[in-house]
Amino acid sequence: xxxxxxxxxxxxxxxxxxxxxxxxxxxxxxxxxxxxxxxxxxxxxxxxxxxxxxxxxxxxxxxxxxxxxxxxxxxxxxxxxxxxxxxxxxxxxxxxxxxxxxxxxxxxxxxxxxxxxxxxxxxxxxxxxxxxxxxxxxxxxxxxxxxxxxxxxxxxxxxxxxxxxxxxxxxxxxxxxxxxxxxxxxxxxxx
Amino acid sequence: xxxxxxxxxxxxxxxxxxxxxxxxxxxxxxxxxxxxxxxxxxxxxxxxxxxxxxxxxxxxxxxxxxxxxxxxxxxxxxxxxxxxxxxxxxxxxxxxxxxxxxxxxxxxxxxxxxxxxxxxxxxxxxxxxxxxxxxxxxxxxxxxxxxxxxxxxxxxxxxxxxxxxxxxxxxxxxxxxxxxxxxxxxxxxxxxxxxxxxxxxxxxxxxxxxxxxxxxxxxxxxxxxxxxxxxxxxxxxxxxxxxxxxxxxxxxxxxxxxxxxxxxxxxxxxxxxxxxxxx
Numbered sequence: 001x002x003x004x005x006x007x008x009x010x011x012x013x014x015x016x017x018x019x020x021x022x023x024x025x026x027x028x029x030x031x032x033x034x035x036x037x038x039x040x041x042x043x044x045x046x047x048x049x050x051x052x053x054x055x056x057x058x059x060x061x062x063x064x065x066x067x068x069x070x071x072x073x074x075x076x077x078x079x080x081x082x083x084x085x086x087x088x089x090x091x092x093x094x095x096x097x098x099x100x101x102x103x104x105x106x107x108x109x110x111x112x113x114x115x116x117x118x119x120x121x122x123x124x125x126x127x128x129x130x131x132x133x134x135x136x137x138x139x140x141x142x143x144x145x146x147x148x149x150x151x152x153x154x155x156x157x158x159x160x161x162x163x164x165x166x167x168x169x170x171x172x173x174x175x176x177x178x179x180x181x182x183x184x185x186x187x188x189x190x191x
Numbered sequence: 192x193x194x195x196x197x198x199x200x201x202x203x204x205x206x207x208x209x210x211x212x213x214x215x216x217x218x219x220x221x222x223x224x225x226x227x228x229x230x231x232x233x234x235x236x237x238x239x240x241x242x243x244x245x246x247x248x249x250x251x252x253x254x255x256x257x258x259x260x261x262x263x264x265x266x267x268x269x270x271x272x273x274x275x276x277x278x279x280x281x282x283x284x285x286x287x288x289x290x291x292x293x294x295x296x297x298x299x300x301x302x303x304x305x306x307x308x309x310x311x312x313x314x315x316x317x318x319x320x321x322x323x324x325x326x327x328x329x330x331x332x333x334x335x336x337x338x339x340x341x342x343x344x345x346x347x348x349x350x351x352x353x354x355x356x357x358x359x360x361x362x363x364x365x366x367x368x369x370x371x372x373x374x375x376x377x378x379x380x381x382x383x384x385x386x387x388x389x390x391x392x393x394x395x396x397x398x399x400x401x402x403x404x405x406x407x408x409x410x411x412x413x414x415x416x417x418x419x420x421x422x423x424x425x426x427x428x429x430x431x432x433x434x435x436x437x438x439x440x441x442x443x444x445x446x447x448x449x450x451x452x453x454x455x456x457x458x459x460x461x462x463x464x465x466x467x468x469x470x
Contacts, residue, residue, distance in 0.1 A: 008262045015258060019250035033254060037261055037334055041325060044265050045423070107230060108237035121241045139206070141245045146208050165202060 007047050010056040011040060017142055021061055024137055025068040027130065035071070039064040058144060061152040069154075106172040116175050124174040132167035135160055194220075197227050201234055260332045315409040319438060320420045320427040322379035327397040327425065327440035330375075330388045337373030337388070347374050351385050357402040357435055359385045362451040368392045369450065379438065389450050396441040396450050406436030 001009070011018070019036060026032040043050075043063050050059055125136055134153060138144045146164075150157045197220045203209045204217055221227055250258075329335040339350050344361035351359040354376055364371060370390045377386035377399070385400040406412055411429060418429040426447065428439045441447035 004265065007265075011258065011262060015250045015255065016247040019254055020247035023248075033257065033334075036254070036258070037329065038325070040258065040261060041265075041328070108233050112233065112237060112240065116241075118241055118244045122245060125245075140242050141247055146203075146206070161203065168202065 003047060007044060011060075014057045014060065017057055018060055018064070020137070020141070021064055024134060025064060031071075035064060035067060038071075039067045042067060055148065057142065058148045058152060061138070061142075061144075065152055065154065106169050106176075108172060111172055111175040114176065114178065116178055120178050121171075121175065124171055124178065127174065128167055128170055132163055132170060135163040136167040136171065139164055194224060194227055197221070197224070198230065201231060205231075205234055205238065257334055261328075261334060264328060264332045315411055316418050316420055316429065317422065319379065319409060319411070319429055320422040320425075322382075323397070323399055323427050323429075323438040323440045324422050324425045326377055326379060326386060326399065327395070330377075330386060330397050331395040335375065335377065335386075338375035340373035342371070342374075344371060347371065347387070350374070351376070355383060355385060355402075357400075359400050359435075360433070361387065366391075366449060384438075391441075391443070391447065391449055394441060394443050394446075396439065396443070396447045398450060399438040399440075401436050401438070403431055403434050403436050406431050411436070 018039070019032070022032040022036040022039070026035050039060065043060055046063070050056070125133060125140070127133075128136060135149055138149045138152060139146075144152070146157050146160050149160045149164075153160070197217055200209060200213060200217050204214060209217065221231060326335070339347060342350065344363055348359055348361055351374070361371075368391065372388045372390055374385060374387045377384055379399060379401065382401050382405045387398040387400070389396040389398065403412070406429075411418060412431055416430050420427050420429075425440050425442055426444045428437075428445075428447065430437055439447050439450065
């Protein structure tokens with residue numbers, strides 16, 4: 001297959017995931033479209049060096065993450081100021097990182113009893129703090145391995161595990177509090 | 192294994208991320224601990240009921256269309272940067288012609304300028320060209336919406352006034368087959384610019400107007416006045432004049448200068464650069 005056609009086919013195949021990650025990185029702002037396009041242009045230029053044994057999705061996520069970091073550092077800081085930076089500041093403030101978690105995984109029984117919907121779970125994930133949402137989505141929705149997540153977010157596997165651990169627990173707290181007529185809010189930040 | 196330690200490993204165990212030895216140890220514990228068996232069963236149920244059903248939200252139709260347009264545009268080139276080969280060789284031939292013209296004209300100054308260009312464009316120029324080409328691609332493919340459209344150059348100038356820290360002075364449209372399609376406040380890296388999208392004989396041309404100060408900071412204000420570079424198959428011309436600087440992007444070489452000049456004008460720039468009979 002012609003490399004151009006291959007690139008196009010892979011992009012179309014993974015477009016939902018690429019768009020979802022762009023939205024996550026840009027905190028659901030309109031800048032997500034620019035981020036996606038910029039990442040695709042960069043990826044197209046670098047496609048010659050793409051190793052076919054690697055996942056195209058992981059490769060693209062890594063490029064997209066790099067673009068978002070570049071933007072947050074430079075010209076697009078206004079657009080993404082509440083996104084990546086906010087996420088990093090959140091962790092810098094001492095939240096989230098818990099390399100040796102003392103608490104045990106929260107029992108999901110209460111969530112199961114409440115019989116929440118898949119849509120509520122999806123909404124609760126979107127309301128997780130940025131850095132936790134990122135690893136939870138990459139794992140639970142995109143199905144990435146710990147190693148792949150570590151490559152994408154540029155942190156060690158230990159950090160991935162601790163964020164995932166905490167993110168899942170926060171998610172359960174949100175879901176336990178949720179009921180059919182309650183909108184899941186951003187209380188996660190205070191958990 | 193005690194229950195606390197076992198439960199801390201539930202997540203990586205169910206994720207299939209536990210090392211074989213740890214997995215065997217955990218399964219040994221599970222086989223003789225009803226409480227942990229119950230919890231792991233709840234975890235599996237939770238995943239099966241909710242997490243296994245999660246999929247990324249479908250990309251909206253507008254995004255699909257925009258990406259499709261982008262991919263269609265990219266399909267003219269080979270990915271991985273190998274695509275500009277044909278165009279580069281074409282440009283090299285054109286530059287050879289340009290050097291010849293310069294020698295014939297005896298323009299020693301211009302000769303120095305061309306040699307400087309030939310010896311390698313600065314990293315700043317390449318970065319400017321890269322940013323200009325990216326913006327050009329987005330503008331021409333409809334990926335960056337215009338802030339204003341359907342205006343005359345004078346109306347457009349007035350629209351930009353107060354929105355940028357410098358005056359934008361646009362040429363009148365010097366020929367019939369030239370149209371100013373739209374404009375917007377945009378950015379080339381960290382430089383805020385006026386971005387104008389023209390069509391000249393049906394060919395896309397983008398003109399970016401930026402403050403001279405920023406152009407100087409890039410180290411581009413010296414000679415040669417007109418910096419020419421081909422990037423990703425696009426021709427980029429950068430220059431400074433009357434207190435502002437410009438970056439012009441097209442696929443038609445020196446013919447793009449007709450955005451600002453009438454065909455009758457005798458131009459001494461950019462010499463022979465795929466001039467298409469302009470000189």
